[in-house]
Amino acid sequence: MNYSWRPCTGLDVPKVVNMAETHFQTEIDTIFTPDPIAYSRNLTHAVVNQFYLPTTELVSIATDDSDNLLAYTWASSNEKAPWSDDCMVVVRMAHLDLKLSNRMRVGLVIDMIKLWEGFAKLAKVPVICSTTMRKDQASFLKLHERFGYDVRGSYAYKRINLE
Numbered sequence: 001m002n003y004s005w006r007p008c009t010g011l012d013v014p015k016v017v018n019m020a021e022t023h024f025q026t027e028i029d030t031i032f033t034p035d036p037i038a039y040s041r042n043l044t045h046a047v048v049n050q051f052y053l054p055t056t057e058l059v060s061i062a063t064d065d066s067d068n069l070l071a072y073t074w075a076s077s078n079e080k081a082p083w084s085d086d087c088m089v090v091v092r093m094a095h096l097d098l099k100l101s102n103r104m105r106v107g108l109v110i111d112m113i114k115l116w117e118g119f120a121k122l123a124k125v126p127v128i129c130s131t132t133m134r135k136d137q138a139s140f141l142k143l144h145e146r147f148g149y150d151v152r153g154s155y156a157y158k159r160i161n162l163e
Contacts, residue, residue: 001064001104002064002065003062003063003064003065003070003108004062004063005060005061005062005111005115006060006061006063007047007050007051007059007060007061008043008047008050008059008060008061008072008074009047010044010047010048012047012061012069012072013040013043013044013047014040015061015069016043016061016069016072016095017036017039017040017043019069019072019095019097020039020093020095021034021036023095023096023097023098024095024134027133027134027135028133043059043074046059046074046076046092047059054122055077055119055122055123055124056076056077056078056123057074057075057076057077058073058074058075058076058077058089058115058116058119059072059073059074060072060073060112060115062096062108062111069097070096070097070100070104070108071094071095071096071097071108071111071112072093072095072096073091073093073094073095073112073115073116074091074092074093075089075090075091075092075115075116075119075128076089076090076092077089077090077119077120077123077125078123078125079129081129086126086127087123087125087126087127088125088127088128088129089116089119089120089123089125089127089128089129090129090131091112091116091128091129091130091131094109094112094130094132094140096108096109106139106143109140109143110143110147113130113143113144113147116128116130117158117160120160120162121160121162124162126159126160126162127157127158127159127160128149128157128158128160129155129156129157130144130149130155130156130157131154131155131156132154133154137154141154141156144156144158
């Protein structure tokens, strides 16, 4: 299947929110109260920031030739751990259509990892932090390890070379 990545726009937000509700809401609804309006608002703010302040937010979507949403990722820069002044790119979301084949899903996650690393270099941020709260997280975290991330629990960290 052919697909391409592009920056998310405001017109894409409803499709992104629908994907989150369809495939991932059950991962959070026993802990958080899902609110599609809040998610739409926060995602729209990130899309606007990405446009006006391109090194602060990354919101990218993968679509097929018919413009069907296959996956999206959202990352923010200028985050810091409480124990360091090093800035981090924090991956906020890495969602994909769970009906896709395993091979396609792996390829999309690999693409996301490359997008995060390119964004971190563009933003000149030396650390990437990707985390997951999904119950089934082993494969996701194994991919991170394959790309040089240090996995600690459900967190994966990578220090990148900015030169």
